[in-house]
Amino acid sequence: MTETRRSFCRVCHAACPILVEVETDVVEGGGSVERAVSIKGDRDDPLFEGYSCIKGRQIPDQHHDPNRLRSALRRGDDRFEVISTADALDGIAAQIDAIVEQHGPRAVASYTGTGAFQNAASAAVAKAWHDGFGSPSYYTSVTIDQPAHRAAALRMGAWEAGWDNFTDSDVSLAIGYNPLVSSYGPASGLQGTNPFVALRRAQERGLQMIVIDPRRTELAQAADLYLPVQPGEDPTLLAGMLRIILDRGLHDADFCAAYVDHVAELERSVAPFTLDDVAERARVPAADVEAAAELFAAGPRGAAGTGTGPNMAPHSLLTEHLALSLNVVCGRVNQPGDRLESGYFLYPGDTRRAQVIPPSNPTPGPAHRVGDLAGMPGEMLTNRLADEILTPGDGQVRALIVSGGNPVVAFPDQAKTIAAMEALELLVVIDHRHTATTEFADYVFGARLELERADVTHIMDRRFPAPYVNYTPAVLHTDDDLVAEWEVFAGIAARTGTPIELPGGAITPADDDDSVLDAVYGNARMAMADIRANAGRINRDAAVEVVPGDPAAGRFTVAPPDVVAELAQVYAERSDVEAFPMRLVSRRLKYALNSLGRDLPGLRAVATTNYAYLHPDDLASLGVGPGELVRITSPHGTLVGVAEAADDVKPGVVSMSHSWGTAALTDEDVRTTGAPTNRLVSTDHGFDPVTGMAVQSAIPVTVTAAEPAS
Numbered sequence: 249m250t251e252t253r254r255s256f257c258r259v260c261h262a263a264c265p266i267l268v269e270v271e272t273d274v275v276e277g278g279g280s281v282e283r284a285v286s287i288k289g290d291r292d293d294p295l296f297e298g299y300s301c302i303k304g305r306q307i308p309d310q311h312h313d314p315n316r317l318r319s320a321l322r323r324g325d326d327r328f329e330v331i332s333t334a335d336a337l338d339g340i341a342a343q344i345d346a347i348v349e350q351h352g353p354r355a356v357a358s359y360t361g362t363g364a365f366q367n368a369a370s371a372a373v374a375k376a377w378h379d380g381f382g383s384p385s386y387y388t389s390v391t392i393d394q395p396a397h398r399a400a401a402l403r404m405g406a407w408e409a410g411w412d413n414f415t416d417s418d419v420s421l422a423i424g425y426n427p428l429v430s431s432y433g434p435a436s437g438l439q440g441t442n443p444f445v446a447l448r449r450a451q452e453r454g455l456q457m458i459v460i461d462p463r464r465t466e467l468a469q470a471a472d473l474y475l476p477v478q479p480g481e482d483p484t485l486l487a488g489m490l491r492i493i494l495d496r497g498l499h500d501a502d503f504c505a506a507y508v509d510h511v512a513e514l515e516r517s518v519a520p521f522t523l524d525d526v527a528e529r530a531r532v533p534a535a536d537v538e539a540a541a542e543l544f545a546a547g548p549r550g551a552a553g554t555g556t557g558p559n560m561a562p563h564s565l566l567t568e569h570l571a572l573s574l575n576v577v578c579g580r581v582n583q584p585g586d587r588l589e590s591g592y593f594l595y596p597g598d599t600r601r602a603q604v605i606p607p608s609n610p611t612p613g614p615a616h617r618v619g620d621l622a623g624m625p626g627e628m629l630t631n632r633l634a635d636e637i638l639t640p641g642d643g644q645v646r647a648l649i650v651s652g653g654n655p656v657v658a659f660p661d662q663a664k665t666i667a668a669m670e671a672l673e674l675l676v677v678i679d680h681r682h683t684a685t686t687e688f689a690d691y692v693f694g695a696r697l698e699l700e701r702a703d704v705t706h707i708m709d710r711r712f713p714a715p716y717v718n719y720t721p722a723v724l725h726t727d728d729d730l731v732a733e734w735e736v737f738a739g740i741a742a743r744t745g746t747p748i749e750l751p752g753g754a755i756t757p758a759d760d761d762d763s764v765l766d767a768v769y770g771n772a773r774m775a776m777a778d779i780r781a782n783a784g785r786i787n788r789d790a791a792v793e794v795v796p797g798d799p800a801a802g803r804f805t806v807a808p809p810d811v812v813a814e815l816a817q818v819y820a821e822r823s824d825v826e827a828f829p830m831r832l833v834s835r836r837l838k839y840a841l842n843s844l845g846r847d848l849p850g851l852r853a854v855a856t857t858n859y860a861y862l863h864p865d866d867l868a869s870l871g872v873g874p875g876e877l878v879r880i881t882s883p884h885g886t887l888v889g890v891a892e893a894a895d896d897v898k899p900g901v902v903s904m905s906h907s908w909g910t911a912a913l914t915d916e917d918v919r920t921t922g923a924p925t926n927r928l929v930s931t932d933h934g935f936d937p938v939t940g941m942a943v944q945s946a947i948p949v950t951v952t953a954a955e956p957a958s
């Protein structure tokens with residue numbers, strides 16, 4: 249028997265609504281087994297209109313992969329043995345109790361990765377578990393992704409009612425993101441919600457799209473103005489644009505007078521960034537820098553936003569600060585009478601005030617023991633986790649739960665990360681498959697995948713370009729001994745007597761996905777019961793209203809002393825490190841989600857490696873042909889990649905995706921496993937002074953032929 253069930257995809261956060269064809273077979277001796285057989289985008293969905301991507305369509309293969317984990321595992325003498333989830337939880341809870349007893353709560357850490365973020369309950373439950381026994385060692389992929397968004401908003405202040413909505417923007421400035429592939433954009437940028445159609449419609453109604461990216465991406469190809477910035481020179485370019493805007497009085501002087509401090513100081517700080525100098529350093533035509541500044545300033549509505557590119561390049565927080573300063577000085581904020589375009593249904597409050605949330609300390613957390621850094625609100629810095637594990641002394645991390653993540657290929661400095669995984673007394677991984685990280689685990693829990701659990705669209709709740717929300721029950725039944733992430737934390741907590749308190753009350757292992765969602769979103773402005781009833785609908789009447797605010801509530805600060813100092817440092821820097829003249833930049837691939845993808849036949853068929861994309865002229869001068877191997881070396885490490893010619897890549901740049909490869913520190917199998925670019929990344933040099941973000945893009949490298957010319 250086959251039946252079509254409605255759900256939404258959670259391979260990535262974009263949450264495309266899907267129709268799942270499920271086949272039910274009666275098995276001998278009674279009972280039945282369910283199988284997902286196909287996935288289609290849901291054409292009836294009012295927002296996505298049937299959009300889905302190649303990764304989402306592999307969900308049946310992902311769920312029914314013969315290599316998928318079907319139970320919990322414990323490391324035996326030299327290999328894993330199958331054990332029950334309950335026994336695994338007993339063993340882990342006993343070990344955690346002993347570690348906390350002897351070394352205190354900070355010794356127990358968890359890391360929530362991309363896989364767990366696709367489940368609306370995971371991060372909140374993990375965080376509440378840490379709070380329950382007073383452990384600050386809560387880490388997530390956010391701090392090796394784009395921590396600058398939050399840190400900059402804290403440091404400079406934020407507008408409670410948000411930046412201008414994308415849906416009625418006249419101009420959009422996209423700095424280093426590419427939602428046509430990543431399905432991800434910053435607040436007020438283009439999102440992955442049916443992105444090709446959404447962009448076309450926006451441009452048809454007059455949107456001017458400006459893109460700053462060293463690769464002529466899919467988004468850049470559609471842009472009205474494209475600036476192929478030299479990687480790492482975004483601060484220079486943005487300072488130059490701010491200079492033009494302030495110099496020529498193109499900013500919103502009334503808004504600045506009412507809400508912004510230190511505009512004159514900002515103007516002085518960007519004054520040295522003259523047009524010709526900026527054009528030379530950023531390697532873009534001066535006329536285009538000028539045109540970008542003028543087009544953005546003309547607005548009248550629309551915001552600048554950054555993605556992972558500049559957030560991983562040097563001076564990441566400064567870059568974010570300058571991008572947001574463009575919005576601030578041009579007054580690109582929602583005003584009374586406007587409505588927020590996203591629903592914010594999972595957050596408290598039906599209104600937002602038109603006022604500034606005053607600046608505050610972006611890193612009020614406990615001090616890290618290495619690197620003169622401190623935690624962000626509610627979480628520690630992932631770039632420091634390996635050091636917290638490897639550095640002896642009070643507070644040393646001895647146990648780590650990896651929830652839907654793959655540190656060995658995703659964290660900066662692969663060799664150090666592996667040493668840290670080996671040094672742990674206890675490593676627990678929750679994943680549906682074996683990875684480079686499970687190789688080091690003491691216990692592995694088999695994860696329930698998306699079709700097997702109830703969920704709500706939590707990441708997109710503040711990104712959807714309409715007040716839309718989706719909910720799904722579990723649409724595929726499984727009898728295997730699998731868990732959702734929250735069950736691991738609730739299971740340990742029940743055994744150690746740790747409370748897990750959430751806005752809607754405490755949870756226990758007796759809960760189910762739905763009651764946990766009710767608890768996590770217990771203070772949401774739309775009750776979970778109404779969210780279930782409104783699943784897959786646009787609910788314009790329920791949009792958040794912007795109401796008048798209090799001008800005395802606070803003021804943005806666009807030129808705090810550390811920004812002024814860092815701008816002077818950038819001005820003095822000449823980034824041409826002659827010994828490493830090329831720049832390796834990060835990118836997303838359609839056929840992979842970070843380390844996920846190459847184990848699925850439909851994606852393997854597209855490619856089995858993360859190509860090193862180079863401009864054809866660079867390949868020619870290296871004497872390397874497409875498909876041949878190149879050696880890429882940074883001041884920190886080296887790898888071998890498979891070269892591919894790409895004329896969308898700026899000359900002098902290598903564009904390569906991250907989180908490929910294995911735990912092997914060499915690349916004999918690069919053609920079938922890829923290579924991890926994070927072997928090139930240092931956690932000790934060049935990291936952001938506030939967020940600790942490592943230089944994971946715009947990495948200085950040399951590239952040479954790795955094999956004799958054919």
Ligand SMILES: Nc1nc2c(c(=O)[nH]1)N[C@H]1C(S)=C(S)[C@@H](COP(=O)(O)OP(=O)(O)OC[C@H]3O[C@@H](n4cnc5c(=O)[nH]c(N)nc54)[C@H](O)[C@@H]3O)O[C@H]1N2
Nearest residue numbers: 424425426430480555556557561833835836837840841842
């Ligand atoms: N298909 C697919 N989708 C994904 C993912 C995936 O792996 N595959 N990963 C998911 C995750 S975890 C995230 S965080 C999001 C990220 O979403 P995005 O931020 O949109 O990620 P990218 O598509 O890599 O876009 C980053 C862009 O920055 C550019 N760039 C690199 N360095 C620099 C620089 O120094 N300056 C500037 N201006 N640009 C630079 C790159 O060329 C690239 O086009 O995507 C998510 N979606």
Ligand SMILES: Nc1nc2c(c(=O)[nH]1)N[C@H]1C(S)=C(S)[C@@H](COP(=O)(O)OP(=O)(O)OC[C@H]3O[C@@H](n4cnc5c(=O)[nH]c(N)nc54)[C@H](O)[C@@H]3O)O[C@H]1N2
Nearest residue numbers: 361362363389393652653654658678695834842843906944
């Ligand atoms: N140089 C460089 N480094 C980077 C980046 C870059 O662009 N350049 N990108 C950074 C970014 S943005 C990120 S987010 C990190 C990614 O870092 P991670 O999130 O640590 O890496 P992923 O490979 O996404 O790991 C996700 C894991 O979750 C598993 N998974 C999938 N679905 C589920 C599920 O339902 N439940 C559970 N429990 N597990 C599941 C997958 O099998 C996979 O092993 O890497 C960062 N590192």
Ligand code: SF4
Nearest residue numbers: 257260263264301304
């Ligand atoms: S963009 Fe692709 S992977 Fe992401 S939710 Fe949609 S179908 Fe799934």
Ligand SMILES: [Mo]
Nearest residue numbers: 362389392393
């Ligand atoms: Mo990410």
